[in-house]
Amino acid sequence: MKSPELNLIPVGVNYRSVLPQHEITYPLPKKMKAWVTYKGGKTVLEEVPLPRMLADDVLIEPLWISICASDVNKFVSLVGDLEKTVFGHEFAGRVVAVGENVDEALVGTTVVVEEHYPCLECSFCLKGEFDKCQREGFLGWYKSGNPRDWLRNGAFAEFVSIHNFCAKPTQGIEKLDFFPSLAEPFGNTVKMGRIVREKCGEVPETLIIWGGCGAQALYMVPYFVSMGVENFVLVYRGKPAMRYMESCVKDLDATFFFVNFEQEDKLNQLKKKLAKDGFI
CATH class of the missing domain: 3.40.50.720 (NAD(P)-binding Rossmann-like Domain)
Incomplete structure (x- = not known):
């Protein structure tokens, strides 16, 4: 698949929808380009392996990416003992491949992505309450508590793999002069509202x-x-x-x-x- 040209777009009241024009081509490449950030802040465009996938994962091609201030703060001081990573957790894109347990009909769907992904093993995950996972991972920051998991790259790359629960169909908002990656912080806000209601009861x-x-x-x-x-x-x-x-x-x-x-x-x-x- 040939990568689309990177465009930096000021997003404000004058933003007009920019939609993908290129087709998904198969087979997918075995390697991809990614902006790799090293300890100390140096960031280099490199060729890296295509992300692995678990059975319940989807593979997403990021098409709209916002740069979160929390990522910017991590560029120099990486999380924990990381030596390098690929940041980018506010994004939307389209599904280009699915794991063996995921409906193939999702391929081609435009989605916005929740960057916290479930461990699949804690008591909440076993009940299907993935948004309450106690051992969640975070794209580009840290892996989940699942021993089969790995540090997953963020969206400053050509492809991202993540649990299908985290890929939410945009229902067409990208066509309404709305930059779809901005739905991610909105989603975090709604999640925080749920947490507050659970703690307070009102x-x-x-x-x-x-x-x-x-x-x-x-x-x-x-x-x-x-x-x-x-x-x-x-x-x-x-x-x-x-x-x-x-x-x-x-x-x-x-x-x-x-x-x-x-x-x-x-x-x-x-x-x-x-x-x-x-x-x-």
């Missing part, structure tokens, strides 16, 4: 968000406002990001408190004022 009045002025919080805060959260304590470091977040939330129907992560006294005061039993 929508809490006050929510504290560590990293509350980062990129993910730009999705989370409006979502939780729509759920009925009234007070937000946004903990972060870096005044520029905090000022930007203030400008983003000024029209939302909620009360916001901004706290530098080193301001422990201020955080304790807010806890007494807003949350007798502690923050959620």
